[in-house]
Amino acid sequence: AEKAMIVYRRSLAEMPARVEEIHHAMAEGVEFENLISPVEVIGDENKWVAGLKCQRMELGEPDDSGRRRPTPVEGSEFILECDAVVVAIGTRANPLLTATCPDLKLNQWGNIDADENGMTSIPGIFAGGDIVRGAATVILAMGDGKRSAKAIDDYLMAANTEST
Incomplete structure (x- = not known):
């Protein structure tokens, strides 16, 4: 950025x-x-x-x-x-999350389940910070954001290559 x-x-x-x-x-x-x-x-x-x-x-x-x-x-x-x-509000997932995004998998604590790059169970949807980890520091969230930014770029570049 x-x-x-x-x-x-x-x-x-x-x-x-x-x-x-x-x-x-x-x-x-x-x-x-x-x-x-x-x-x-x-x-x-x-x-x-x-x-x-x-x-x-x-x-x-x-x-x-x-x-x-x-x-x-x-x-x-x-x-x-x-x-x-990037919306960053609160430290817990909105309880309506699973109702509005039924394909989005949550972990046992109710946080979004994401891989090490922030990719969720929905292709192209990334998450990081408290919504994945639970309450933590902004520094950890920034690290998640940096990793996810690279993964998002890679994802979009791959999608762009496939469409051409």
Whole structure:
């Protein structure tokens, strides 16, 4: 990737990550865009990712977690140009995952079953980080992402070769 960015709806102070994880990510060149909430993934005419529609947020009163609740700033929507989006929310699989993706195999702990390159039981679908390992550090998730990025590239190149 030319650059990697984390878009987060709260500030760094409210981010549920360890300080050293944030510092390591920054040292790796990851950019943090705070007080921004993703709204929609934008595709081009070929259905490839072209951008991420986002909305600026402001912090309100604390919620049940003790962190200040993000609220949308009206009229602040914008498009962040990008060619890939990785959703990273929470540390457990969504319980609806098997209902919406019945061919996706989960392991005994309810995490997505993936090989060492992140390939799941559905060809072309890759996973890594907490959704595969369970709760762990962002550094391990970044390592999974780097390995999967290479595997995704290999997969797409092979698919492209087969179609020509």
